[in-house]
Amino acid sequence: MADYRNPQIYTKETNFPARLRRYECAWQIEQAIAIIYILLKEFYAASNKMNQLRQNIRKDTIDVISSCQTEEELDFIYPELMRIYIEDIPIIEAWHTQVNYLKTASKEEFNEIINLKISEESISDEVDISTENELIEQKQYEALKQTSHFNALRDNLKFTVNPETRREHEVYIADRSPKEGYYALAPSNWKEVPDMTVANLYWYLKSKENEIPFQN
Secondary structure, three states: OOOOOOOOOOOOOOOHHHHHHHHHHHHHHHHHHHHHHHHHOOHHHHOOOOOOOHHHHHHHHHHHHHOOOOHHHHHHHHHHHHHHHHHHHHHHHHHHHHHHHHHOHHHHHHHHHHOOOHHHHHHHHHHHHHHHHHHHHHHHHHHHHHHOOHHHHHHHHHHHHHHHHHHHHHOOOOOOOOOOOHHHHHHHHHHOOOOOHHHHHHHHHHHOOOOOOOOO
16 A cells, blocks of 8 residues: 555656556555445444445546646546546445445344345446446547647536536636626536536636737
């Protein structure tokens, strides 16, 4: 674990795919530790480890996105990180909720949960669904590339990982759009506006701000 999280490893010269793969290895180790705690019935320790896992995934993915400087790098990380946050994180959160329940469950309730078995067919179906979803996310990314660009796509990914980062873009759009004559681009309810729309509007207004005003 220490080797995968050694900050000296992640320099500017670190191969970009290698950076993400090292983080993923660290997440797998943390997940394995949580499973061991569960098997040992150390549910408080398991809960703490799973909470730490979620925090580390968010911190590490933000680091990866911040280090992304080219379209080729974004092509590599976008579908994969979207899959992690749309599919894997909710599963971890549900798993975490179950572990928290086991901390206070009675012996009878605990035995009922432990005795539940997952059939081999269910496991096989889950793998097939996961593979299919990976293809879906890749297709969605390719479609977004047709109507957007690198900076907006990277910001959209950042919003998914850390929704709080969207606030700065919302403030800029609300302030800048009236100055450009786009009064309708400053909605009162930002929750209804998709992340991709916010990212595209932000960079569109940024480009307008940098234009040289026409002079007679």
